[in-house]
Amino acid sequence: MASTPFRIALSTASSEEEARRIARHLVEQGLAACVNIVPGLTSIYRWQGAVETAHEVLLLVKTTGASLGALEEALCSLHSYEVPEFVVLGVDGGSAAYLEWLAASVTR
16 A cells, blocks of 8 residues: 555653643644554553653654654643654555545544
C-alpha cells in the first residue's frame, strides 16, 4: 500500500487526568481527529543516568503530517514532563471512510 498523509503520534502522561486534558485540547484545537487514552501502562526507562519505573497513560493521537509541528508544540506546552514522549508513526492505509473522517476532523 502507498503511504498516506495520516500519522499516529504516541505520547505518555503521568495520569489519566493529564492525558484527558491534553487529548481534549488537541481535539478541540483541530490538531487531532481522535486521541485514544490507554491507562495502566508501566514504563521502564533511563532518565538522567538511572533506570526508572513509572505508571503512565498512553495517548494514541490520530492526526495528519501537516499538523505535526503544531501538535508537538501544543503537547509540550501542556505536558508536565520535562521531555514528553513524541514519537510519530506513518499510516500506510485504512478504510476510505475512516481516513476521510480523519482528514475532515484535523483542521490545523
